[in-house]
Amino acid sequence: MMYQAYQLQSDLISPLRLLAQHLSATLWLRQTEGTLVRKMAAACDVLSRLRLTHSRPPYNIQQVQTGERMHPVREEAVLTLPFGTLLHFRKEGAEAQPPVLLVAPLSGHFATLLRETARTLLQDHDVYITDWHNARDVSLRHGGFSLDDYVSYLMRFTEAIGPGSHMVAVCQPCVAALAATALMAEDDHPAQPRSLTLMAGPVDCRVNPTEVNRLATSKPIGWFEKNLISHVPLPHAGFMRRVYPGFVQLSAFMAMNPDRHRQSFHHIYDHLLAGRTEEAGVIQDFYEEYLAVNDLPAEFYLETVAKVFQTYDLPRGVLTWKGRTVNPAAIRRTALMTVEGERDDICAVGQTVAAQDLCSSVRPYLKTHHVQTGVGHYGVFSGRRWNQQIYPLVRDMIHRTM
Structure with a gap:
């Protein structure tokens, strides 16, 4: 109701x-x-x-400067699946640059929340983004969408881009991005990412827990399902789909400040x-942008709360994908960079860098960690310090591993 x-x-x-x-x-x-x-x-x-609005705002990335030249940018859907589209920001007339998959959160807002991140990356890279669809617009005939499905989408998107790509995950999807990379590495997949950048993500929420982490562990998962999951009403295409409504997530965010x-x-x-x-x-x-809300499939939301924020499956070594154990130690050739914000009150310092220990087979010279002083959560991937201090480090790491 x-x-x-x-x-x-x-x-x-x-x-x-x-x-x-x-x-x-x-x-x-x-x-x-x-x-x-x-x-x-x-x-x-x-x-x-x-x-509140429930449709994705436009990206409005019309052009970008690369070196001394200004290039028009055209959006191109490379692969469209029921719950998400692999969207390519094609730069007309640009020389070949490292392809980067920007993995956006599925957490109540649209991928356009990373508009500035994508715009900055476009200066020196060929950028793709995970453009997640609003679950209330997805018909029940397409079935559910779980955390396993999210990982599968990342692997399918990476395959569609092809060998030699790089992955940059922001916030919530850091766990899924690490899992997808580990699975592809274990299979020696030719399209496994050459580098993986994890930015302000909840890899191990046991470390330095925030108020968000404490909220997630304050109730059993059954409470979240009973009180926060609802059915999409008419007249939407996803009528009767079980979702975690975006307006509920937004209300929780706004209640914090x-x-x-x-x-x-x-x-x-x-x-x-x-x-x-x-x-x-x-x-x-x-x-x-902030008041444009995106409903989450109930399966994905509940599994994320349970496995990432309550039982910490990935750092405990018990996270599975379709019954198969995810082993970050299988990653050997993918360079790893982790980025955290000193004042991040959503994913605190220590939660993302935990990936460095999990990826024990990655050689030390392929590992980088950066803590950005003076920024909170959003400052890690947007704003002045992202553009002037964090991005140059990410860019240099990617270009070193081409």
Whole structure:
């Protein structure tokens, strides 16, 4: 009933938000008429943005500079599967560069959350991304999608790119990326990644647990299934599919810092009132992305909570894929880089670097670890320090292992 109640509320409030959007646009045309009109226009703008969306925002990567040249960028679907698409950012006229698979989280937001990460990587690489679909738009005839399926998708995507690729995983999928690489290495697969970069991921949540980790272990997995899983309502294509709704995940994220989000919307109002539209636009763009939510298949969510955050299967050596034990020690030829943020309160320092010990067969000269000072979780893969300090290290490691 949770999803049905949310859908009903959304449908009832939608006309009010559309009216606010229309009024805002109309009033801005008359903003010279006085302060009261500007206040009303700013208030309507803020009200119209207090909404969730359920479709992937555009990547809006139109062009990228490589050296001295500017190249147009075209999105190309290389492989489309029911729950995700391997999307290629093709740079028109660019010389051959190392292919990189950017593995995005499936954790309540769309892969466009890594837009800036992809844009930066495009300067020196041929970039692909795991463009996950919204589970509420996937028909029941396609079956379920588990953690095993996620690992399978990564292997199929890597095969589609071909030999010589590199994998960069951000946050949640670090466990799946490490598992996929280990399985391909054990099979001596010709398309196994030449390098694997794990950024701010929960490889071993027993290390330096955060509030997120404590929340995951505070209840048995049955509680999560009973209280957080719901069925997709009509009129969506995935009607009756069991999902962990994106709006539930977003609510949990926002509850961690409610004052900051309230203040951000106050800032939008103040900036618009003062005519600082560019400053308001920066915050507006962030929330256009942040409030676009992606439902997770129930199987994938529950298995991730259980195996990654509760029983720590990978670091304990008991993680399996379709009944087969995942052995990170099978990785020998893939270079490994781990990146952590000093102030990360989601994946704390120590949780990602644990992969270095698990990959015991990788030679020391193929291993790199970096702790970035002064950044939290999102600063590891976006923002000034990502661009100026972290990315050059990732780029150099990839280019050394071409």
